[in-house]
Amino acid sequence: xxxLLVEDSPRLSRSIATYLRRSNYAVDQADNxxxxxxxxxxxxxxxxxxxIMLPEMDGLTVLDRLRxxxxxxxxxxxxxxxxxxxxxxxxxxxxxxYLVKPFALEELIARIRALFRRKxxxxxxxxxxxxxxxxxxxxxxxxxxxxxxxTPREFAVLExxxxxxxxxxxxxEIEDHIYDFAAEPMSNxxxxxxxxxxxxxxxxxxxxxxxxxxxxxxxxSEERL
Amino acid sequence: xxxIRRRLATGLLLGLLLLVGGxxxxxxxxxxxxxxxxxxxxxxxxxxxxxxxxxxxxxxxxVGYTDDRIVDFDDKTPTRYYQLWYPDxxxxxxxxxxxxxxxxxxxxxxxxxxxxxxxxxxxxxxxAVGVTFVPDVDSIDRRHYDPNLNLGLVVAGDRSNLERTLxxxxxxxxxxxxxxxxxxxxxxxxxxxxxxxxxxxxxxRAAEIDSDSLSVRFPxxxxxxxxxxxxxxxxxxxxxxxxxxDRERQFSSDVAHELxxxxxxxxxxVEVAVxxxxxxxxxxxxxxxxxxxxxxxxxxxxxxxxxxERHEESSSLERIPIRPLMKELKRxxxxxxxxxxxxxxxxxxxxxxxxxxRSAVSTIVSNLFDNALEYTPAGGTIEIRAQELDGRTKxxxxxxxxxxxxxxxxxxxxxxxxxxGSRINGEHLGLGLSLCKSLALANGWALSAQLQHGVxxxxxxxxxxxxxxxxxxxxxxxxxx
Numbered sequence: 001x002x003x004l005l006v007e008d009s010p011r012l013s014r015s016i017a018t019y020l021r022r023s024n025y026a027v028d029q030a031d032n033x034x035x036x037x038x039x040x041x042x043x044x045x046x047x048x049x050x051x052i053m054l055p056e057m058d059g060l061t062v063l064d065r066l067r068x069x070x071x072x073x074x075x076x077x078x079x080x081x082x083x084x085x086x087x088x089x090x091x092x093x094x095x096x097x098y099l100v101k102p103f104a105l106e107e108l109i110a111r112i113r114a115l116f117r118r119k120x121x122x123x124x125x126x127x128x129x130x131x132x133x134x135x136x137x138x139x140x141x142x143x144x145x146x147x148x149x150x151t152p153r154e155f156a157v158l159e160x161x162x163x164x165x166x167x168x169x170x171x172x173e174i175e176d177h178i179y180d181f182a183a184e185p186m187s188n189x190x191x192x193x194x195x196x197x198x199x200x201x202x203x204x205x206x207x208x209x210x211x212x213x214x215x216x217x218x219x220x221s222e223e224r225l
Numbered sequence: 226x227x228x229i230r231r232r233l234a235t236g237l238l239l240g241l242l243l244l245v246g247g248x249x250x251x252x253x254x255x256x257x258x259x260x261x262x263x264x265x266x267x268x269x270x271x272x273x274x275x276x277x278x279x280x281x282x283x284x285x286x287x288v289g290y291t292d293d294r295i296v297d298f299d300d301k302t303p304t305r306y307y308q309l310w311y312p313d314x315x316x317x318x319x320x321x322x323x324x325x326x327x328x329x330x331x332x333x334x335x336x337x338x339x340x341x342x343x344x345x346x347x348x349x350x351x352x353a354v355g356v357t358f359v360p361d362v363d364s365i366d367r368r369h370y371d372p373n374l375n376l377g378l379v380v381a382g383d384r385s386n387l388e389r390t391l392x393x394x395x396x397x398x399x400x401x402x403x404x405x406x407x408x409x410x411x412x413x414x415x416x417x418x419x420x421x422x423x424x425x426x427x428x429x430r431a432a433e434i435d436s437d438s439l440s441v442r443f444p445x446x447x448x449x450x451x452x453x454x455x456x457x458x459x460x461x462x463x464x465x466x467x468x469x470x471d472r473e474r475q476f477s478s479d480v481a482h483e484l485x486x487x488x489x490x491x492x493x494x495v496e497v498a499v500x501x502x503x504x505x506x507x508x509x510x511x512x513x514x515x516x517x518x519x520x521x522x523x524x525x526x527x528x529x530x531x532x533x534e535r536h537e538e539s540s541s542l543e544r545i546p547i548r549p550l551m552k553e554l555k556r557x558x559x560x561x562x563x564x565x566x567x568x569x570x571x572x573x574x575x576x577x578x579x580x581x582x583r584s585a586v587s588t589i590v591s592n593l594f595d596n597a598l599e600y601t602p603a604g605g606t607i608e609i610r611a612q613e614l615d616g617r618t619k620x621x622x623x624x625x626x627x628x629x630x631x632x633x634x635x636x637x638x639x640x641x642x643x644x645x646g647s648r649i650n651g652e653h654l655g656l657g658l659s660l661c662k663s664l665a666l667a668n669g670w671a672l673s674a675q676l677q678h679g680v681x682x683x684x685x686x687x688x689x690x691x692x693x694x695x696x697x698x699x700x701x702x703x704x705x706x
Contacts, residue, residue, distance in 0.1 A: 009486060009490055012489055080486055101484060101488070105500075183289045
């Protein structure tokens with residue numbers, strides 16, 4: 001999953017980004033409102049974590065302009081302002097969630113996961129398709145009751161596919177969502193990750209769940225479409 | 226209890242009742258005196274009548290009267306009594322039914338007779354008048370006329386009627402005074418209640434005011450003119466108190482707000498370190514230290530600001546040469562100015578002084594200098610001037626500013642205000658100019674900011690009159706950890 005983090009405190013931004021990346025999220029970072037707005041408009045982020053007090057353009061203005069440009073990315077506001085009017089204002093401008101500093105990073109991650117689920121119309125933290133279950137909190141995949149060991153990248157790709165079950169996703173789309181701006185993806189990384197996933201999650205006796213659409217991309221589905 | 230109502234009621238009632246009572250007593254006294262004078266006059270007339278018929282004979286005194294003339298004296302139930310004495314005390318003549326020693330005589334003259342109350346022989350209350358006179362002779366032959374023969378005459382009469390009249394008068398006056406007193410008490414209390422109602426309403430309104438309802442103000446319409454200055458002053462004080470409370474609330478809110486982000490940074494750093502101990506490196510430790518230092522810096526700066534606002538720091542007056550002070554600042558900050566390509570132009574006369582507390586002046590000019598240095602665009606010039614106007618020294622800092630707007634000048638001295646709006650800046654908390662303003666106010670100086678044609682000018686002026694002497698204080702520069 002790809003997250004845009006707009007926070008001007010270098011220390012806080014570094015800590016949050018580290019925590020997210022170590023939790024298998026791709027993270028793009030901006031340290032002012034203007035850059036944050038440009039990134040948000042140009043990318044398709046699963047969630048945007050937006051500080052309110054930013055240089056050049058404050059977070060609420062960024063949010064307002066995002067919504068004006070019909071950007072539907074879920075936004076979680078970070079702020080030190082905890083009064084009811086402040087929260088109401090943020091939510092009325094189009095924020096999906098609001099977190100007051102200081103906060104636990106675990107809570108931030110949990111709220112971001114909730115935004116992911118909301119984005120894809122899902123309520124449970126555990127995804128289940130056919131014989132495969134994905135615990136998005138513990139970051140573990142199960143086939144039946146048996147855990148399936150996956151690398152962080154494999155888990156990220158699998159989660160991305162399962163969240164969009166039935167949708168055909170292009171290679172570049174998948175790549176965008178598993179790599180952040182700073183990373184330089186290797187060529188063919190998506191194909192090799194898909195290949196590795198197929199081997200791990202589907203033994204020969206079970207029907208495949210990841211299907212190829214030649215020239216288009218991949219789709220995750222119980223049925224062969 | 227010290228009560229205006231009680232004081233007024235007591236004073237008015239006592240005064241009015243004393244007046245009424247005194248008036249009644251005076252009236253009684255006047256009436257009594259008049260009645261007695263009238264009785265005395267009547268007795269005196271009777272006495273004069275007796276003296277008229279009393280004559281000196283050759284060897285005796287003749288009192289020529291008939292029953293017709295002085296019938297009252299010799300009636301079986303007389304209402305008048307008289308007695309004449311020789312100078313040696315022997316009786317010349319007296320009323321028929323008068324016992325011996327019925328009276329102790331006193332004598333005056335007809336112009337100033339002696340009059341006194343006495344008891345008549347029949348036991349009734351009486352009034353006596355005593356005079357001396359020299360009886361005339363009854364014939365042309367005046368050879369036996371003795372001009373030194375002063376006879377004493379006492380005429381006494383019944384004063385029962387007078388006493389009854391006076392008794393009636395006393396009862397009437399007492400009844401009247403009592404009725405008036407009751408009416409006065411009722412009227413005074415009613416008038417006081419009505420008149421003091423605005424005061425009671427003010428007191429009730431004041432009782433409603435607490436720290437959560439400082440927006441309440443006292444109404445000034447329909448108030449008595451004596452109370453209007455008081456309510457105007459109280460409303461003014463409430464304005465100031467509300468402002469002070471609002472500032473305190475804002476200050477507490479600002480403090481909490483300012484500390485939230487460093488605490489969030491601290492927490493995030495520690496959580497990453499706990500979850501992934503291999504992430505702990507020199508950078509992380511440095512970050513932890515920096516955050517702790519920033520929090521200390523915030524708290525210290527706020528405490529300094531608070532102390533300056535409360536005038537807790539004491540100061541002393543000095544005549545501070547400004548030019549050396551500015552030169553030293555320029556020397557200390559020279560490297561920073563050079564790095565940013567900023568020119569510092571100081572135009573201050575050698576002997577120019579600024580009168581005030583040295584540490585406060587140093588803190589203010591340091592902060593103004595640093596602000597100018599930080600926000601002047603690269604290649605710009607900071608101009609520092611000292612002028613004298615109306616006998617007061619004005620210190621002026623002027624520098625170009627790219628991003629300030631006219632509206633910003635109104636807020637430039639607010640706590641935690643920064644142009645960028647961001648609250649994350651390890652060096653600049655947005656408290657420097659607030660501290661300058663607070664110190665200036667505490668020392669009776671004026672500090673103002675103007676923005677014109679892209680140039681921001683900060684002016685520090687001496688007090689109109691020298692501030693009162695205070696002990697030296699200790700201020701820190703705010704703006705650096």
